[in-house]
Amino acid sequence: MHLGVRVTTIARDDRCLTTDDGNTIRYDRLLLATGSSPRPLPKTMNNSHVAHLRTAAHAVDLRRKFRSARHLVIVGGGYIGLEVAFSARARGCSVTMVEVGPSHLGRTGSAALGSWALRTLESNGVDVRLNTSIAALSGSADEKTTVHLSDNEGIVADVMLAAIGVLPNCQIATSAGLATDNGIVVDAFGRTNDPAIFAAGEATRYPIAKLGGSFRTESWNASRNQAIVAAKSMAGLPTEAFDELPWNWSDLGRHSVQCLGMPAMGTKRLTIGDAAGDEWMEIFLDARETLVGCVTVNQSREMSKLRRALVKESGIPAGLLQRANIRPTAC
Numbered sequence: 444m445h446l447g448v449r450v451t452t453i454a455r456d457d458r459c460l461t462t463d464d465g466n467t468i469r470y471d472r473l474l475l476a477t478g479s480s481p482r483p484l485p486k487t488m489n490n491s492h493v494a495h496l497r498t499a500a501h502a503v504d505l506r507r508k509f510r511s512a513r514h515l516v517i518v519g520g521g522y523i524g525l526e527v528a529f530s531a532r533a534r535g536c537s538v539t540m541v542e543v544g545p546s547h548l549g550r551t552g553s554a555a556l557g558s559w560a561l562r563t564l565e566s567n568g569v570d571v572r573l574n575t576s577i578a579a580l581s582g583s584a585d586e587k588t589t590v591h592l593s594d595n596e597g598i599v600a601d602v603m604l605a606a607i608g609v610l611p612n613c614q615i616a617t618s619a620g621l622a623t624d625n626g627i628v629v630d631a632f633g634r635t636n637d638p639a640i641f642a643a644g645e646a647t648r649y650p651i652a653k654l655g656g657s658f659r660t661e662s663w664n665a666s667r668n669q670a671i672v673a674a675k676s677m678a679g680l681p682t683e684a685f686d687e688l689p690w691n692w693s694d695l696g697r698h699s700v701q702c703l704g705m706p707a708m709g710t711k712r713l714t715i716g717d718a719a720g721d722e723w724m725e726i727f728l729d730a731r732e733t734l735v736g737c738v739t740v741n742q743s744r745e746m747s748k749l750r751r752a753l754v755k756e757s758g759i760p761a762g763l764l765q766r767a768n769i770r771p772t773a774c
């Protein structure tokens with residue numbers, strides 16, 4: 444175990460790694476599980492009021508900043524931005540959330556989830572700015588910073604959380620000539636284009652046969668189970684291909700939100716419950732009537748049933764379909 448050590452290069456011909464403490468490490472098989480890093484802000488926007496949330500150290504830093512913070516600006520309306528917004532409100536902080544897109548959770552969720560998130564954030568006192576980005580930060584030396592928005596408004600904040608997504612850590616793979624494309628390209632067994640090198644987790648782009656394409660996903664579940672498949676492949680043990688739909692969950696205040704698969708790929712939608720309320724579910728089907736996504740709000744048990752049914756390949760549970768209160772609608 445080499446802690447505090449970064450791998451800087453992979454010499455594929457010699458099957459060895461060099462590290463930033465000057466050592467070399469030989470390998471017969473190599474697994475790259477380098478994860479992701481927060482998407483950086485432009486250099487001119489970095490000052491001591493800016494926080495990120497990726498590592499334990501980031502979490503400790505954010506908690507320290509929260510002790511004295513009265514106003515928080517969150518840039519980015521994905522899971523991390525939303526979770527911090529609800530936590531900050533629970534601690535009595537006022538929050539402005541700035542999202543460049545037209546809705547929240549746009550990448551993994553659905554239009555109805557975006558509307559629910561907006562309603563729920565606003566009813567929790569969050570000042571939400573959609574279709575807005577940040578143009579500049581000023582006032583770096585004093586206690587507060589001013590966040591200048593694209594509509595020319597300036598918001599004075601104690602802390603600005605940059606929750607604008609992540610970039611895969613594939614630099615060492617790219618420099619070693621491995622195939623990368625918004626992630627280290629692997630097959631369904633975690634194999635890269637070098638037979639001695641495997642990769643798993645958030646750093647990879649991998650095929651999901653159920654969805655008919657290749658994706659880079661940001662889900663703990665995928666990182667864990669894909670890694671098991673890659674480990675078995677490396678050891679030459681029999682294994683099935685990794686073909687799980689990505690699955691994310693989030694606790695937002697008293698609400699539990701889960702997203703499975705890629706709802707945006709659906710052409711038809713089944714809604715169970717009332718999406719104007721706080722307990723509902725959407726199932727997304729493609730043109731072949733195959734499930735490609737699901738969104739639940741406070742319906743975790745139903746999501747578990749659906750996921751179990753997908754593992755058994757037994758189709759959408761009949762009980763769920765009987766509860767669908769409308770016919771499938773086009774997305």
Ligand SMILES: Cc1cc2nc3c(=O)[nH]c(=O)nc-3n(C[C@H](O)[C@H](O)[C@H](O)COP(=O)(O)OP(=O)(O)OC[C@H]3O[C@@H](n4cnc5c(N)ncnc54)[C@H](O)[C@@H]3O)c2cc1C
Pocket residue numbers: 448449450451476477478479496497498523612615643644645646660661662663664666690691692693
């Ligand atoms: C705040 C937060 C909340 C999340 N919540 C959820 C959730 O509720 N549900 C969910 O499913 N997912 C969630 N995720 C996503 C989930 O945590 C990730 O998908 C998962 O941790 C990725 O695992 P990984 O092992 O691929 O990468 P990581 O956990 O990022 O680990 C990669 C490791 O590699 C190291 N590394 C990188 N480059 C090098 C190098 N050159 N040399 C040596 N070491 C290197 C890094 O330092 C790091 O320790 C969350 C993520 C964050 C940040």
